[in-house]
Amino acid sequence: MSFLRSEFFYNYRRSTSAVIGSALMLTFGIAVLIGPFLVAQNPYDIAALDLMDSYKPPVWLDGGEAQFPLGTDGQGRDVWASILYGARISVFIGLVAMIASCTIGTILGLIAGFYGGIIDSVIMRIADIQLSFPSILIALFLMSAVGTGIDKVLIALTAVGWVVYARTVRGSTLSEIKKEYVQAAKVAGLPNTAIIRKHVLPNVLTPLIVIATIQVGTFVLIEASLSFLGVGVPITQPSLGLLIKNGFDVLFSGLWWTSVFPGLAIMMLVFGINLFGDFLRDELNPRLK
Amino acid sequence: MTDPTPMLEVRDLEMHFPIGGGVLDRLKLDSKGLRIDRPVVHAVNGVSFRINRGQIMALVGESGCGKSTVAKTIARIYQPTAGEIRIEGEDIASYGFADMLPVRSKMQMIFQDPYASLNPRQRVRDIVAEPLLQQMKTAADRKEVPARTQALLAKVGLNAEHAGRYPHQFSGGQRQRIGIARALSVMPGLIIADEPVSALDVSIQAQILNLMMDLRDEFGLSYLFISHDLSVVHHIADTVGVMYLGFMVETAPRDTLFARPRHPYTRALLSAAPSIKARRDTEEITLMGEVPSALSLPSGCCFRTRCPFAWDRCAQERPVLKDVGDNQSVACHLIDEPERDRS
């Protein structure tokens, strides 16, 4: 396969951080896809829970049981199973919000950059205002206005996330439309929409790959923060952030495992994404070559 | 000149660009109070010329003289500020997108930069077919496109297997051939070539110039050929227009212009061009200084700030192109007062 002989793959193999990062991402990918089939207990099936199992420590501590490798929480839920289910929700939210942000941001950036003038001013001033607030604050505002739920989290994250794409795409668009191939398309008689779609869009996408990768990690963190603050996902669909919150109340009474393991899971997920994202940034940025 | 309607006729073409930024950036506070500043680049300031069928007209001048802007305005990449652009007699200066579409099959363009003028993400066959597809209205017509694309590539010296490749797999000269095939695809009568060989190595330059001349002979094309290279212009052009700061300062048939340049700028340009011939000892006009800004044109003659002959009249009165015989026209007050020419 020609990909295995490409320069990209060659550099990837020589980059330890990229290999570690992608291994972490791959692990989470597998966990998200087949994780629920790996564990016996569905932590959100009330019938499967037994209050007698509550606050069991991890297996290597006194009182730990092989059935619950990372211990259990107050309802007798297996922490390991909760993490596998929770990662699913966290990754789902991160990916969907990223795709929505990327689509909306790219379209707005293309319009702003290509047409310029008033449209450009309006879009970019909204983006500026957006950027002048901390993203968690905007999300908090929106959540308090529209309520909680996974769909609301997605809306809040998208409202925060489109700006970075719009700005990047607008900048690339401005430099692409000065190039002669865009002028050639005008001389060929292509309407503006076709010029944007066939000529500008394919040439502004590369830098977005890096942004999109890293943004999934950022979104996982923001979602965790929102859930931790109690305005994120509902209690029936707990993400990793909500797991931390649930364990937080008992964190200082020695029952640390209910919070710490989900926290480590988030950390490894985001760390993996960022390592790989940095590698992509170095590889795809022609100026660093 | 048996054909009464020229392929291209340009009259008093003007192209001014407002410069950058939104309203907030242009807001200015000075002694006259708060106002919105509207600085304008005077890129082209009333240029007129005509190109007959099968003729090659070259526009020469230094960077910033507006020659490329003239080309791109005629190709209607820009909307002209004023003036007429007649393609086979039809004034297209104020045409909108839909009106322009049929005109695009009469006029195409070749660009300067063989790297930037081809979309890196498009295959060669799609690049070449692009203008053609805009003219094809029926599915039956479109069926012919692949065959025509192959024929076009062969015509410019590329192979059929090149059609599926991407631009980065080609050298500069080959890329320029792809650009020529694209321009040729709709069989236009007029090709506007904006510095088509200046980014190429000299041996490749010769290949492309020969190709362009062959195509002219085969299809009876007219060219508007933009160049800063006088040896190239001397080789290819029938008529030459010399531009300076957005004005046409001299036009003449090639041999006349190179043998008897009249405008001081033309003379300076000719004497500054390096040559591989043995060193000449002809007296030459050496220009001091550099081209003034097109944001604020000098009063009177645009060239007076660098002209060795300039006198007070040149600052007061802008010279207009005057016919001096043999189809040569010169915009210079020296034509009226030849005794001031001290060279």
Added chain:
Amino acid sequence: MTTTDNTLLAVHDLRTYFHTFSGTVKAVNGVSFAIGKGEVMGLVGESGGGKSVVGFSILGLIDSPGRIMGGKILLDGEDLAQAGEDRLRQIRGREISMVFQDPMTSLNPLHTVGQQMDEVLRLHTDLDAAARRTACIEMLESVGISRAADRLGAYPHQFSGGMRQRVVIAIAMLARPRLIIADEPTTALDVTIQSQILKLMRRQIADKGASMILITHDLAVVSEMADHITVLYCGKVVERGRTRDLIETPSHPYTRGLIDSIPDPANRHARLKQIPGTVPDIRNLPQGCNFRDRCPRAQALCAEQEPELRPQNGAQWAACHYPLQPGDSA
């Protein structure tokens, strides 16, 4: 190659390779030439010929993945290819200076022209501040910049393109170097500005008794400037000789092709003579002569054996099995 007392710089069998992912690029592959004191040598070739890499190699400015793999660069007998970075830093600017195509890349946009000129003098001379300032003003005036004392405080962006190139030349000449390497110094300039700059460089070189390597693709420019010309193709010298000899009676078909490609006003109705094909991929050069696929004179021998640089007529050398004789048609 003969080295005489008058030789300032002698390059022997220089090899500079770039080890890239897609293979080794032998950008300079066995280049030899010599420049006498006060001489101007033109280094001519098309893109990919390796001419700029020769200039950078002389100054020791080859960065990874590039490396000088062999050869000698003798400046007055001292081998720069073996010199350490400290020694090279002394030589750059002091003994050898460089003028690049784009003046914006060689001037620091954040420092005034005066600061940048002063720095050169501080590094390479013992002058005190007042003497340095006087020297800077004199140098700016000598490159035709008026009100030089005022302009010392100006930043590079406040000068036009031609003026900037004058400043670059002034900086290059400041420490009175013995050799100037000018890499396409006028390619970015308009023709009337180009002629000003070329005249200026010619005068500066003559006044100061310096030597110059003029790297360019433009045969017309070198023919007006240089005493000798060395023609590169695919990292090798294909021909060298005195300027007029080489232009009027080229021995190598490539040189002949380059000259014939320039439109000749006297012969305008003819088609331009062109060199067919394109430069071969330098990572994957053919066996034998690199030019044979494009050469009208190529025969079986050219595919088997690489031609050596041999004397042709008098002082002219060419690397060709079947060199052109004066009077031959291409």
